[in-house]
Amino acid sequence: MPKTTWDDPAQNASPDGEFVRDTTYIEDRFSAELVAKNAPQAMKNGAFSWPVEPGRYRLMAARACPWAHRTVITRRLLGLEDVISLGLAGPTHDRRSWVFDLDPNEEDPATGLHFLQDAYFNRFPNYPRGITVPAIVETASKKVVTNNFPTIPVDFIDEWAQYHREGAPDLYPAHLRAEIDKVTTEIYHEVNNGVYRCGFAGSQEAYDTAYDRLWKAMDWLEDRLSTRRFLMGEHITLADIYLFPTLVRFDPVYYSHFKCSRQRLTEMPNLWGYLKELFQVPGFGDTTDFTEIKQHYFITHQEINPTAIVPAGPDMSAIMEPHGRDHLPGSPFPEGTVLPGPVPTGEEVKHPESFQH
Numbered sequence: 397m398p399k400t401t402w403d404d405p406a407q408n409a410s411p412d413g414e415f416v417r418d419t420t421y422i423e424d425r426f427s428a429e430l431v432a433k434n435a436p437q438a439m440k441n442g443a444f445s446w447p448v449e450p451g452r453y454r455l456m457a458a459r460a461c462p463w464a465h466r467t468v469i470t471r472r473l474l475g476l477e478d479v480i481s482l483g484l485a486g487p488t489h490d491r492r493s494w495v496f497d498l499d500p501n502e503e504d505p506a507t508g509l510h511f512l513q514d515a516y517f518n519r520f521p522n523y524p525r526g527i528t529v530p531a532i533v534e535t536a537s538k539k540v541v542t543n544n545f546p547t548i549p550v551d552f553i554d555e556w557a558q559y560h561r562e563g564a565p566d567l568y569p570a571h572l573r574a575e576i577d578k579v580t581t582e583i584y585h586e587v588n589n590g591v592y593r594c595g596f597a598g599s600q601e602a603y604d605t606a607y608d609r610l611w612k613a614m615d616w617l618e619d620r621l622s623t624r625r626f627l628m629g630e631h632i633t634l635a636d637i638y639l640f641p642t643l644v645r646f647d648p649v650y651y652s653h654f655k656c657s658r659q660r661l662t663e664m665p666n667l668w669g670y671l672k673e674l675f676q677v678p679g680f681g682d683t684t685d686f687t688e689i690k691q692h693y694f695i696t697h698q699e700i701n702p703t704a705i706v707p708a709g710p711d712m713s714a715i716m717e718p719h720g721r722d723h724l725p726g727s728p729f730p731e732g733t734v735l736p737g738p739v740p741t742g743e744e745v746k747h748p749e750s751f752q753h
Contacts, residue, residue: 460692462641475561493527563734586613595654630726687747
């Protein structure tokens with residue numbers, strides 16, 4: 397029998413105007429300078445710094461969530477899979493947020509958690525904000541460490557560097573960091589969050605404004621990728637990891653469900669070719685579960701889709717066709733980079749499409 401008795405549905409849409417995302421997160425960070433096995437150390441901003449220590453932490457994610465997807469990709473590209481374990485919540489939930497209902501006994505096997513919210517309450521008994529993924533949880537204490545999605549991948553890159561796979565890509569090159577930060581800030585506000593601003597708008601005026609902003613940014617990306625193989629030029633960086641989860645969800649979900657319907661991505665040749673190339677790189681397509689993505693949005697967002705009917709399409713098999721980006725200089729990664737091997741046992745996508753086998 398299922399452990400969860402479903403409560404009231406999650407509420408996301410604005411009741412009367414522009415959708416405004418709560419951007420207050422737990423700002424704890426990791427530090428390679430701290431001694432392993434030690435307690436976290438207070439920082440000047442009131443947050444804590446946690447020691448880097450293999451096996452101590454678990455990345456809690458969900459295949460459905462684009463913000464979590466970027467951390468899963470980063471972890472895989474860097475080779476941190478044996479150092480930071482992965483817990484995966486199911487795609488649907490109620491107002492209490494993410495549930496580990498895909499695992500035996502509907503419990504995360506490493507922590508015994510059923511609701512992710514319990515990890516938050518274990519540390520902050522009256523935690524007042526959203527229970528979000530990605531979240532890093534200290535496995536032994538079952539306490540949340542951080543859910544600050546912009547900094548988790550950066551800490552994976554910088555603070556966990558000694559545990560990277562030999563030959564792992566440099567996803568955040570020092571000479572490009574200022575430009576990456578500028579581009580990813582624009583992508584976050586106008587694209588990653590822009591689709592949500594369309595989908596959760598509470599008035600026609602708010603929707604129209606959000607729609608115009610989104611498509612201005614999409615046209616900017618289409619133009620940028622006409623002369624660049626990847627967002628920063630010749631190779632994949634953190635900027636591409638931050639854009640991919642939105643693009644791969646665009647035609648299956650955002651085009652219809654969030655009313656972002658000026659064009660499908662397949663009708664934008666540069667963005668579509670770019671998405672195809674990324675999808676075919678280990679770490680991107682092999683961490684994408686289209687079934688769970690669609691189940692999350694179309695079932696969980698009852699204020700948008702009260703019937704909870706999940707569409708059968710679209711057919712995404714063309715994402716494995718030749719990407720046609722070879723005329724642009726570059727390659728996914730520089731020569732000498734070691735790509736991820738097979739997906740670790742137990743971390744395989746649960747609903748692979750025929751073209752993902």
